[in-house]
Amino acid sequence: MSSVIWYLYEFAQKSWAEKFTGAKSEHDIVEKPDRFRDFPVVLKEYCIGCGACTAACPSPTAIKLVRDKDTSEKVGRVYPVINNRACIRCGFCAEVCPTDPKTIECGENHLIREEFTILPVEKHYVIDDYLCIRCKKCLKACCVEGAIKEEDNRISIDPSNCISCGDCLESCPVKGALKRIHMPHLDEQKEIINMVVSRLEKALEDKEEEIRNLPRDKLFKMELPLKPIMDDSLKILSDEELVQDIIERVTDRMKLRIITWDESKCTQCRLCVKECPLGSITYSPDSGVKRDPDKCLRCSTCYQTCPFGVAGYFVAKFLLDDQKDDGKIMITLKPSLLPITEPIPENLPLQESK
Amino acid sequence: MILPIGPIHPGLKEPLRLKLKTQGEKVLSAEIDYGYVHRGIERIMQGQTWQKSIFLAERVCGICSYIHTQTFAETFEKIAGQQVPLRAQYLRVLTNELDRTQSHLLANSTYFKALEHETLFMYMLALREPVMDAIELLTGNRVNMGWNVVGGVRMDARDSHLQKIREIIVKLESEYDKYVEMFAHGPLLGLRSRDVGKLTYDEAIKARAVGPIGRASGLKHDLREEHHTYKDNLDFKVIYRKEGDNFARTMNRFDEIRVSLDIIKQVIDNIPPGDIRTKIDFGAGYDQWRNEAPRGEVTYMIETNGNLIKEISIRTPSIMNIDACAKYMLKDVATVADAVATYATSDPCIACTERVVILDEKEGEKSYQGIHNLNHKTNLINEK
Amino acid sequence: MLNTLKDIVRKSSIHVCLVNTGGCNGCDIEVVALLSPRYDLEQYGIYVHNNPREADVILVTGAVTDQWLENLRRIYTKAPEPKVVVAIGNCPLTGDVFNQEGGSVYAPVSDFIPVDAEISGCPPRPSEILEAILSVVPGAIALKGRQNK
Numbered sequence: 071m072s073s074v075i076w077y078l079y080e081f082a083q084k085s086w087a088e089k090f091t092g093a094k095s096e097h098d099i100v101e102k103p104d105r106f107r108d109f110p111v112v113l114k115e116y117c118i119g120c121g122a123c124t125a126a127c128p129s130p131t132a133i134k135l136v137r138d139k140d141t142s143e144k145v146g147r148v149y150p151v152i153n154n155r156a157c158i159r160c161g162f163c164a165e166v167c168p169t170d171p172k173t174i175e176c177g178e179n180h181l182i183r184e185e186f187t188i189l190p191v192e193k194h195y196v197i198d199d200y201l202c203i204r205c206k207k208c209l210k211a212c213c214v215e216g217a218i219k220e221e222d223n224r225i226s227i228d229p230s231n232c233i234s235c236g237d238c239l240e241s242c243p244v245k246g247a248l249k250r251i252h253m254p255h256l257d258e259q260k261e262i263i264n265m266v267v268s269r270l271e272k273a274l275e276d277k278e279e280e281i282r283n284l285p286r287d288k289l290f291k292m293e294l295p296l297k298p299i300m301d302d303s304l305k306i307l308s309d310e311e312l313v314q315d316i317i318e319r320v321t322d323r324m325k326l327r328i329i330t331w332d333e334s335k336c337t338q339c340r341l342c343v344k345e346c347p348l349g350s351i352t353y354s355p356d357s358g359v360k361r362d363p364d365k366c367l368r369c370s371t372c373y374q375t376c377p378f379g380v381a382g383y384f385v386a387k388f389l390l391d392d393q394k395d396d397g398k399i400m401i402t403l404k405p406s407l408l409p410i411t412e413p414i415p416e417n418l419p420l421q422e423s424k
Numbered sequence: 425m426i427l428p429i430g431p432i433h434p435g436l437k438e439p440l441r442l443k444l445k446t447q448g449e450k451v452l453s454a455e456i457d458y459g460y461v462h463r464g465i466e467r468i469m470q471g472q473t474w475q476k477s478i479f480l481a482e483r484v485c486g487i488c489s490y491i492h493t494q495t496f497a498e499t500f501e502k503i504a505g506q507q508v509p510l511r512a513q514y515l516r517v518l519t520n521e522l523d524r525t526q527s528h529l530l531a532n533s534t535y536f537k538a539l540e541h542e543t544l545f546m547y548m549l550a551l552r553e554p555v556m557d558a559i560e561l562l563t564g565n566r567v568n569m570g571w572n573v574v575g576g577v578r579m580d581a582r583d584s585h586l587q588k589i590r591e592i593i594v595k596l597e598s599e600y601d602k603y604v605e606m607f608a609h610g611p612l613l614g615l616r617s618r619d620v621g622k623l624t625y626d627e628a629i630k631a632r633a634v635g636p637i638g639r640a641s642g643l644k645h646d647l648r649e650e651h652h653t654y655k656d657n658l659d660f661k662v663i664y665r666k667e668g669d670n671f672a673r674t675m676n677r678f679d680e681i682r683v684s685l686d687i688i689k690q691v692i693d694n695i696p697p698g699d700i701r702t703k704i705d706f707g708a709g710y711d712q713w714r715n716e717a718p719r720g721e722v723t724y725m726i727e728t729n730g731n732l733i734k735e736i737s738i739r740t741p742s743i744m745n746i747d748a749c750a751k752y753m754l755k756d757v758a759t760v761a762d763a764v765a766t767y768a769t770s771d772p773c774i775a776c777t778e779r780v781v782i783l784d785e786k787e788g789e790k791s792y793q794g795i796h797n798l799n800h801k802t803n804l805i806n807e808k
Numbered sequence: 809m810l811n812t813l814k815d816i817v818r819k820s821s822i823h824v825c826l827v828n829t830g831g832c833n834g835c836d837i838e839v840v841a842l843l844s845p846r847y848d849l850e851q852y853g854i855y856v857h858n859n860p861r862e863a864d865v866i867l868v869t870g871a872v873t874d875q876w877l878e879n880l881r882r883i884y885t886k887a888p889e890p891k892v893v894v895a896i897g898n899c900p901l902t903g904d905v906f907n908q909e910g911g912s913v914y915a916p917v918s919d920f921i922p923v924d925a926e927i928s929g930c931p932p933r934p935s936e937i938l939e940a941i942l943s944v945v946p947g948a949i950a951l952k953g954r955q956n957k
Contacts, residue, residue, distance in 0.1 A: 073610050099847055100935045103557075105579070107564040128479035129898070130908040156902040158930035160479055160570040165578075177564050387471075432827055432883060434858045437836055439828050460875050461830040467910035480905055486834025486931070530837065549844030556841070567834040567931050775833040 107161045107177030110152050117173040118203055119148030120244045123163035132156040133163060150174065168245040195227050195238060201247035208238035208248060262303045262316050268363050269299055270388065274401065275330070289402050296390075296397035317390065329373070330382040331361050342372040342381065427760065431460050435538060435764045438774040444754070444763055451763045454754035456746060462778040469736050474500060474574055477733055481724075482568050484738060485776040487530065490523040491717040492738075493572035499713040499724045500574040504706035511698040512576035513653040518691045519562065519571060521684040522589075526555045527718035528636075528677040528684075531771040535674055538768035539616055547603050554596060558589045576701030586692045593685050600685075604678050617671035621753040621766030624668055631748035634741045635720025637770055640676040641668035647716035657694070660687055670769045677771075706730065717741055719771055740776040811954060818864075818890070818953050819946035820853040825863035825887065829880055830906075830913060831870030834931040835897040839867065842934050852942060860886045865945055871899040871906050871913035872920060884921040890952035892945055893917075895926045896937060904930060924948050 080086060102108070119135060127133045132153050138146035150163070150173070161176035197208075202225055209225065212218045218227050218238060227238070242248040273294050280290070296317070303313045336359055343353050350362045351372060361372075361381075372381040389400045427446050431439035439460035445452045465484055469477040474496075481496040482489045494516055501508060508516075533548030556566050562585055563569040571577055607613050623633065628641035638645060639662070646662040648654045663679045665672040710727040720741025727735040749770035757763045828836050842849045843856060857863065860883045872880060884893070895917055898904040903915030917923060925944040927937055 071611075073612060076606070096846065099938075102933070103561045103564075105562075105564040106560065107570070126475060128476040129902075129905050131902050153902070154928045155926070156898050156904060157928070158479065158568065158570075158898065158904060159565065160568075161564070162475070162479075162570075431879075432825065432858060432860055436858070437826070437828075437840065438833065460873065461828065461870065462873055462875075462912060463830055463871065463906045464910055464912040465906070468906065468908055470910065483832040483834075483905060486832040487837055489832070489834065530840070546843075546845050549841065550846060553841070553844055553846045566933060567838065568832070773833065775831070 105177060107159050109154050109157055109159060110161070110163055110174045110176040112150055112152060113171070113173055113175070114147060114149040116169045116171055117147070117149040118169055118244055120168060120201060120203075120247070122166045122168055122245050123150050123174055126162050126166040128160065128162065129156045129158050132158070166245075168243070195236075196249050197225055197227055198247050198249060199224060199226075201244055203244055203247070205243060207241040207243065211237045211241035213237060259307070259312075259316055261306050262313065265302060265306070266299060266317055270294065270399070270401070271329075271363065292401050294399045294401065296399060299399075300397075329361075329363075332380050332382065335378050336380045337378055339377070341377070342375050345375045346372060429764070435768075437534065438772070440772070440774050442750075442767060444760065446760065449759050451754060451757040451760060454750045454763070456750045458774070458778060460778075461775050464779075466736050466738060466779050469733050471732050471734075473732060474728075477736070478573065479568075479570065481738075482570065484740070484779070485773055486567055487527050487773055488523065488717045488719060488722075488776070489568050490519055490571070491715055491722055493569075494520060495713055495715040495722055495724045496726075497572045497574045498715070499711055499726045500706055500728070501704055502713050503709040503711045503726070503728060504704045506702070506704055507652075508576045509699040509702055510657075510696050511580075512700045512702075514657075514691050514695045515577050515581055515700065516572065517653050517658065518581075518589075518688060518695075519559070519569070519577075521688050521691075522555055522559050522562075524718045525681050525684045525688075526552050526559070528681050529555070531718075531769075532674055532677055534771075535670070535765065535768045536613075538765040539613065541613060544603065544606060544613075547606075551596060551599070551603070554592045558592045561585055561588060573701070574706075575704040576699070578701070580700050581695075586695070590689065590692050593688055597682075597685055600682070604675075607678070608675065614671065616762070616765070617674065618667075618669055620670045620762050621749075621757060621769065622667075622669050623748060623752050625666075627752040628668065628748065631751055632744045633720075633748040634744055635717070635771075636676045636680060637673060637745045637748060638720065639664040640672040642666045647714055647721055651715065654687075658687055658690055670766060673769045710735075719745060719773060719776070738779060740773075740779075742771075742773040742776040745770050746772045746777065814953060815950040818949050822852075822854045822864050822945060822949065823859075823862050824854055824856045824865045824867060825860045825883075826856060826858055826867045826869070827860075827880070827883060829868055829870040829876040829900070829917065830873035831897060831899045835869035835899075838931045838934050838937060839869070839896070842938060847934050847938060849938070854941070861888070863887045864891060864949055865941075866891065866893045866921075867896055868893060868900045868917050868921075868923070869896045871903045871911075871915040872917060873913055877914060877920070880917070880920050890949050890955075892924045892948045892952065893921055894941060894945065895923045897932060898928055898930045901926055901928060 119137075121135055124133045124135055133150050134153065135148060136151050137148045140146045152163075152174075159176070164172060164174045164176035167174045204223065204225060206220070206225065209218050209220065216228060218225060239248050273292070277290075277292060299317065300313065303317065304310065307313055338353075338358050340353050340359060343351050343359065351359060352362070353359050375381075387402045389402075391398050391400055425446050427444040429442040429444065430436050431441050436442075441457035441460075443455040443457070445454065465480055469480055472480075478493055478496055481492045484492050507513075529548050529552040533545050533552070536542075536544040536548060559569065560566045562581055563571040564579070571579070623631075623637070623641045625642040627633075628638050628643050633641065633643065634645070642664060644662055644664045648660070649662065654660065660683050663676055663683060665676055706728065708728060708730045710725075712723060712725040714721055714723045716722075717740070721739075722741060723739040725735075725737040725739075726733060749767055749772070753766050753770060754763055757766060826836060826839055839856065841847065849856070854865075860866065864887075866884065866887055868880075884891075895901055899906065899913075899915060900917035900923070901915070903911070903913050906913045907915050914920075925940060925948070927940045929936060932940075
């Protein structure tokens, strides 16, 4: 009974009748607060093409760096493009963007400090050739003559002259292009890393037939004994602990792309030669287009460039199982990630209801 | 007779199949099929940095998205052995309680919808909108806030924001009693809620019920009592009841909202000035951390190598609560309509539950397939 | 004459079915928020029923997971003509954060059923959803109704 009275009381109010007859949405439903993070806005002119935003973005297809075509007057501009269909409006790209003023703006520009950026900064100064934009600011900032050199359009630091003052790091406008690392035997380490990577690739290539014939919902698994890799590494660098550490780091991070190279398809168009950032693909009239796996960075740019499917790539995962005597590297691989060689079957037609 | 409900059904908002064993109108027992929204979040997180994974943790569940990021961040802070500044802790509590308020209001509105009481359903949603505004004002987004990071929060709250939130809370409190009265003393609602879907104390322990569902059955357990920010700085008491029926569960949520609003006011009055973010240096390690989500206890277990996540496991409250609902609450319910209402009052969140890892003991394999593949897998093993 | 009348009727009474094909739930609760008195979806003649057999509009939220591969098509064929599919949020469009190595989603939804309108955002605000639905759906339903005659 009381609820009936309550309803009568509620309906008898004037405000209820007014609301009932003049129903419309209030305007405040479309008003956004000033902190609202909408899709990021890109200001092309400030971009330095460092790629920090693409590295930080949690959504895999949201940000892409594109490059305008070169003209006779100037070089094409590099800038990020936001895909609204995948952007989750978290504003992290704006947070990590290192330029000043910012290239990407998203909502309120929150607390930005260098130490919070996503690119790992370790402790020796090295220039990452891939990220370096050749602005030569470090060259001007360096207080020792000959410590930073420019040779055939590549800038490098000579460790024998460097006094590790850190001035160059402050002057560098690109996050991650100039790194401070505290590590002995850097070149040997690089050699070991390259060796391990190509060894793993070789092992997978030998099993190629088997991988291709696997049903699509199964995982491919194999194990590789650690001993021979370890022995070869110790020939390069005799510090066992360090070698162990390097191999572990390689396998931890090696969720990397494996580039496959099918030479029989190559038509010698040479499109990839220009695109390769490290110059690991070369062309000579005698031997045609050749790829040097030892130089390769596995960036998969060639895969994106090649129109004939010569270059392919797939992703494999590695895990190090280091027991005392019979340590091994476990490899898993999904066949669905293999490069597609045959045409995809057409989707089944929909059953239209008449 | 088996009566299937779902996965797409007017009574459910999320995909899930409820199989009710009925005899006439009476429901004898129930069974639940999961697996419709399994996305493999834990598997994606492996080998990623925390900066990327925190946005994935946020998308485990859209309703209680906030507590997932907080627990994720606090796990890393525990691995590092550091604490965030006090102001950041207060801001986290503030957002957490706002999130709890909106989640409880939504849960209760779903229950009233299941009871076909459209009026209260609308009132609850109308109450919820100002809270969502407060969240948007503070964090910049309504649902997936992107507000927590390891080491603090991303944006500072200005005084104007805190005052606005306070206004919203005071206004909500002044209207609030009217609606609770409508439910508590309305004869229709009371009759349909009391003594329906009973979960006794023993059953609650057996089914490992947590959160408001467990507390309505007499389990006096609230992880906020153990959390350092709440324990040291704030004053609140745990709400619990003994009846364990639909009425108790709904009333428990209503009362918890009152507590939450009270905590929010305490935070706004006492918030200290200072930094909101600090640098966290964590090395390799493993740790786990538990927090009180709106639905109960959420646990994160993370193993990291100092940079990337090696292994992560998330335990959310819904899986226990849904289990308690299927096994005990939906036993001997008088009508099918009551069964749907009882299911709604257990506050199920399907997106939370669906992260299954299948461990094959014999072969030592681990696969991140959905739970619907489990039957297939057991069949294969049996055939062997 | 009859067609105009049909158009008016179709435009002013739209029944909606919400299908979550594996998202985080955020878009679903934003659709529920649309029912609230503040946005008041029903004043535009839109009713959320969650029943595919009487739906004019299917709202898809979520990337497609294993279980939905077949079921999504089945739900689509069960809805009577004319029907419109609206994809809400980023998951049905690109798979969002779930569409990376390790995830078991099969986005986008347009691989499985034809999508007429899309709303991006993670999740979109209720006002954005409302705006998009009102600007696309009534016109599309009237148009499809004439084609299928």
